[in-house]
Amino acid sequence: MLTDKEQFKAAFVNRLLALHRKTLEEASLGEKYDALASLVRDSIGRRWVNTDYQYAKTAEKQLYYFSIEFLPGRLLDQNLRNIGVRDLWVEALNELGLDYGDLENQEPDAGLGNGGLGRLAACFLDSMAALGLPGHGCGIRYQYGLFEQKIIDGNQIEQPDNWMKNFNLWEYRREDKAVKVKFGGHLNTVLAVPYDLPIIGFANNTVNTLRLWSAELPRDLTVILSSLTPDDANKAVQHKYSVEALSQILYPDDRYQEGRTLRLAQEYFLVSAGVQSIVRYVKKTHGGITHLAEKAAIHINDTHPALAIPELMRILMDDEGLGWEDAWRITANTFSYTNHTVMPEALEKWPVDTVQNLLPRIYEIIHEINERFCRELWKRYPGDWDRIAAMAVTAYGYVKMAHLAVVGSHSVNGVSKIHTEILKQDVLKLFYQHAPSKFNNKTNGINHRRWLVEDNPQLSRFITETIGDNWIFRPVDLGRLTASADNPEFQQKLKAIKRERKIILARYINGKYGVEIDVNSIFDVQIKRIHAYKRQLLNALRIIDLYDRLKANPDLDVIPRTFIFAGKAAPGYVLAKKVIKLINTLAKVINNDAAVNNKIKVVFIENYGVSLAEIIIPAADVSEQISTAGTEASGTSNMKLMMNGALTVGTMDGANIEIKEAVGIENIIPFGLSVEEIISVCGYSGCDPRTVYNNNPRVRQVVDRLVDGTLPFAADEFHILYDHLVYGDGHFMELNDFDAFLAAQEKVDILFRDEKAWWKIITLNISKSGLFSSDYTVNEYARHIWRIRPVEIKDKLESPVEKVGDAKDRPGLNNVGFGAL
Template sequence: MFKNKEEFKQIFQNNVVSKLGKPLDEVSNEDVYTILSRMLREFAGREWAATNRELRQDQEKQVYYLSLEFLIGRLLGNNLLNMGMLKTVKEGLEDLGISLGEIEEEEADAGLGNGGLGRLAACFLDSLASLGYAGHGCGIRYQYGLFEQKIVDGNQVELPDDWLQKGFEWEVRRADRKVEVRFGGQVETREEDGELYFSTRDYEAVWAVPYDVPVIGYKGSNPDYHINTLRLWSAEPVREMANRNMASGGNYYNYLNYNRSVESISEFLYPDDSHYEGRLLRLKQQYFLCSAGLQSILRTYDKLNLSYDHLPDQIAIHINDTHPTLVIPELMRILMDEKGYGWDAAWDITCRTVSYTNHTILSEALERWPAQMIRELMPRVYMIIDEINTRFCKMLMDKYPDDPDRVAHMAIVYDDQVKMAHLAIAGSHSINGVAALHTDILKEREMRNFYELYPQRFNNKTNGITHRRWLMHANPELCDLISDSIGSRWITHPQELVGILKYSEDAAFQEKAAAIKQHNKQHLASYIEQKYGTVVNTESIFDVQVKRLHAYKRQFLNILHVMYLYNQLKSMPSHDMVPRTFIFGAKAAPGYYLAKSTIKLINTVANVVNNDPDVKDKLNVFFLENYSVSLAEKIIPAADVSEQISTASKEASGTGNMKLMMNGALTIGTMDGANVEMYEMLGDANMFMFGLTADQVMNYYQHGGYNARDIYNSDPRIKEVVDQLVTPGAFAQNSYEFDSLYRSLLDGNDEYFMLKDFDSYAESHVQIEAAYRNQKDWLKRSIHNIAHSGKFSSDRTIGQYASEIWKIHPVNK
């Protein structure tokens, strides 16, 4: 694209004049972002086309990763990094008086995901492209993201996340590749020569129009980029259908209702499912994704002119959690109704093509859909699901003739509910968990019956994160320090980060690492001061908990402990405490009352603490609104302490723990999710572990024996902070403001064992403070965390998926 900084400046200035008709001194930051991103996309387009051409010519097996979420964040900086142009462009813009950092702020975070599920999918796409695999994403192009979070009087307020308001420079609309998705109608059956044939009439059709986003792999020393595709589907009306309805007696308002119904499919990420219409829309989204994605995949396969007997040899379809599970009956429908396959052959092809990742054991997250809803929305698909269930249950009855309870428990359709996880397991050749502990819980407890039936299908693939975004782009000074010390080979072989262990006690290396951390803390403090008008003590411990707000993640435990620290300081003003700054970032689901009450509590405590002259030099609390990928890139490099404190057994893996570890934060955590595997490498010397184990938690759930009131009555620290929730005074303005939180602990018997773990949690914080006082030792521990984080690169995870599940290999360009 350009060989050096001077050539970049010339090309850039020419584009400004030719595209905008403005001199350089009149362009805005938005103008610069638009010109720069279009330059990169146009240049990448040639390599994108070359990648697709070579995949077709070489007939490489391709994997398609279906997910309702892709939390890709901003792309300008990440694409510059992967294209090897970041330094050249940054310096060239500086010569022109332009800050690349300010330009990156002009890009909206893509509203395509919510939390860890979507961010994992984004990391996987980055690794697939960077490692040279033929692997593509398939999702929905939501017009609005989850919501834009504002904090008003301490409360979360949800505003529309209109992320497409200024367009999305990285996408390409492919109207010529649209496909038709059909809902409703009546299934007609006819028999010819002893064979049954099925067709559907009176259906409602919508267009699924693809918008393609290039996924640019890291170039490194390669002569070319490998560029895969994230295909996002947008729902649009079928005008011919609307016109036919009008011609057959429909009216203008029916036409408008049809248009509105269609547009709603791709309008919102996670529509409100607290009522029937919202649940129906969410199910509609899932089928829309599966049907459109599958039609597109098979259209590509058809160009190979191969029998569908070979589909599993050329195509791997992976479903990210249960949301895309309908791809299983949809593939069966196409194979039988359109390709002429019988049931047994179609089922064999389907099972060998599809694989499934389970992301949760939380009962509320294991999807179940009313059978009648599926029957009405996609009648032919429901017939296939029902037949899958019938055959599956017959097989179970033959295998376990004396165990009807097992058959009922494992059924795909039972009590007028379709269990999507059961369907995903039955119709996939691989089922994986996302951390060793999570997979063991699946096999030994939650999915034990299925594991006994299909032991060869179950496997573990511990999650990972792309070090390109979360270390190289988010923390470039640390990246440079590592490369200056051990060379740059770690960038393409991240497990070689372990090489910096030899510098863990090196005074010069420690000094440089400390200076980088301090610079990152000052950068975050400047952001907080600019946005909230509050000065942050950058000499304090930055203690960070940033993740989705959910009771099992226990932000509530964290803020109860902050209340306890405040009480300590108020009762002992001379208490010698290392200054602490607690930083929270999280969104709560709009209908999740307890989670929103926790946000209110955090902000209430922050308001009290930050305005109390007795403690403000020692204790501060900040809730940073509208947590996002771009905000995480500011917070994570600045963190000293990483809060990973979920109730043991509840967090499938976690990936925030990995990002913070990679940037040198020390973890305080439970033996949950991937924390366990981090601990196996780091040990007590480099992590602060506390609380119940997964076995102890599940034993309490199974056998009882836990009484939260006993702990409340026996521990004065706990009693004081819990009572403060409902006693007007230090925090609560009245007795009912936080009554729901109070009752969840005592009347609800503390479902997530926050009071049980409080003592060991508080003791771990005492250990953190003591460790931080010895900065040389703290830096040694921090370097150990960075060194061992290479195992948690998504490059390692994707390599395992590729070789063990998808059976694909890197494409040689």
């Protein structure tokens, strides 16, 4: 470890020469980033090997977290901070005349995820390592991310996100640990090659592994293909493309059959590669497979990895020779499942013929799982065919992945209290009635070291000056800030820090879009995937209403607001893409209207991702968490914004409810119909929106603005939104909650004028945010679901680095990463 500045400077310059044959003066920023990142790699090698050695030596149970998404963001700063040399190395770089921020910006955001699901997975891995827990991630090494979002003429345009166009210095290719994945149909054998990324624990010696699988042709097939006839060679090329597509892009377009089949193939590729590796490691380290469930826990993050259940059954029966009962006992005790949706239509399901054609053996096992489960149900509920059909794993021509995950797991959890109750009382009600002991709640959490210490150093330093630094290790200690909530000096410093962060964001917006932002205005932020249930459209209607009022009375006494949006819409989601167009159209109109733009501005920041979130979140005054009650499983942006000093305006949905319980109803602004009220007033199918439209003049005026030509929109541009609001099924209650949403914003305006009251509330929100650290959440998973314990990794250890010995006689020492798989 380079803990001397002069030693680091010499090592940095020498690394530039070794990597690029360039001096400090000649090297580009990208080349300097390479040198810096490679020195970090050098610093963690011993820790990584020692971690794997200690896991193997202690024979502790390990956790493998399977997720179709991981969204770690940039890793340089986090890794430097976690190994404890960031400040020293930054000072040394400054003395060399280098700006650390410029170097950090050379790293692309890893295109391995889309939103909350992937960011949650990354937070969990970070917390596992920080807590010293033996836990690893398993995902796909996508060559391209979801897409790079460009806004052209107000429209979302999708471009390839080639985030790996340059070498990824954090990954280690492990071709010697590759496995073969076999498909039926048009795909046969694929080589799954692992690339390992270190997950470095904060201020300890733990280095866990995120293993990402890349699809390639097996080497023996490559040799055969080189001698084919031209016609066969053309077919071979197509086969090669189909193989590589498995790890090419996150979420292939599912509007077409080819894209849907590729999605299913990706899911199987992920789970087959991962499960094979786990089985191999357990056999090698523990001498057999019968104790798999005692030595390995496999967690399914949403339904995408649910095929891991029949895949493990296949391996145990076909490869290991176990009978069904023994294989099922091991499988059910190995797997646990987190559900991430409360909307039945969003639960993943696949046509039987698609599964059968692509994965014939896997389908046979799924069919047998279903047959045995239905027989079990028949014994308990004889004659209740409706119940059995509703709970079947395969029914009406579909394989229901959530049902497969529930049946094949020993634990099923939701991600907020209300979400778990909805699962138990509605979405998975019959399964809960059948096996209530399986169900539990684990409210989501965020990595406070990433989302406060790293992305808001100004606030982080101030907190440490106020209460010491123990909160970094024990985030609940943020509660000690409560004592300063009424302190005027504390409040003024907090206000100055928020202003500094708002200036940073305003400069970014002005430089990117040429829009000047008033940093004294309320920064009103809604940053998340664009979707009807998240109700960016409701927010846009509120902006139209405010614009109308300001046009009618330019002297209207309102606190200036800057509305900031960011998020991507799925390429095939026409309604969501039209909402983006509406927001950008409002921005164009309002920002160029001198009569109102001193009171209101609208900005849509394109290509939202982790790095942009790290700029936006610390600057936010208001956090818009306005999903229809009963639709958002949890949310995590609500926690990040709260932790960075934003006031939540939110429906009683997801984790908003628990934020309210933590801070008190007087320190959050709730609004809108509750789940119970929606059901009572409208039933499960929603309300008829025309009733509200016809009876509420203010609603009617705002909605009519979409089509009446008052605003300079293109003809029929937003008829799809008008029809959704007026003639749709009303499921997302935009019009029903409109008045309540306006009233909530009036409260924000009033509260912001009372500086003392505002900063007291902000302080109390920050002080309670430690309750939503992923450290707490992961610890709950570890204790109650995964049954794993911390393993202390000693700094000095008899390991393969220090004593070579005879590796073949020492379990796990030939293999670095992924629990020494």
